[in-house]
Amino acid sequence: MATDSIGNVELTDSTPTDATAFLIEPPRKRTKTTSGRRSRTNFEMLAWLFMRLSGIVLVFLVLGHLIIQLVLDGGVSKISFAFVAGRWASPFWQAWDLLMLWLAMLHGANGMRTVINDYAERPGTRFWLKVLLVAATVFTVLLGTLVIFTFDPNIS
Template sequence: MTAPVLGKSYDRPASLDSPRAPRRVSGNNFEKYAWLFMRFSGLLLIVLVFGHMTIMLMLDGGVKRINFGFVAGRWASPFWQFWDLTMLWLAQLHGGNGLRTVIDDYARKDQTRFWLKALLAVAMILIMGVGSYVIFTFDPNIS
């Protein structure tokens, strides 16, 4: 279908002619799920981080009471181990997903994009692995 523009005609995309036409559905929904993950993980991170900051910085004397014994007592409870592990994993995955989007937006070459994403994945796995290891193997009895 053609439409006149200042005496000229041009071909219009079909999507402009019928805005309610069904959109092309692709089999890859990764970006949709990544977008949803960012929203939900962000909300959960707000709760986890503000809870962490309130407990660590404001209650029972604040920062002055934080020492090795405090951390040992806190990580003796599976609840606090799970809290800190969840905060670590969500922060890494949320930040990594955001940085992946930045890499997609600004890396011009496919090869550069690939290596930056590979470096990002290695860094995320390393940090989550070491952090998880520390949380689960923390020994308050240093000899």
């Protein structure tokens, strides 16, 4: 800081060179894209609705499934290849299991998607976690669907 002959502080020199030399946290700014480029889809709303509606249906499907599998007719010890084959001989149980598979997997995957959105901070982390999630979901849903439709009770 410079002073002149009569002791006045020269204000031009006294400005701090870098007022924000340190930042406590990186600026978490709303970017231009946050408010500007808006997605015209209703995807988030439909996802939100799907969670509520599938949840209601799953309560009955899953509880019914658990009671049939684990409680009625001697409980879990009755489950065998023959038991599954007997059930899947009926289109009703095929439809039940197919619906349960799809709803539960999509419900769970969408829940995981929101968890990733809420907890992963870097865009790269988010992207790869979601890639992993989608891959796992698609694999499980397709494999399960394939098994339900192509199940062969006479397999050797």
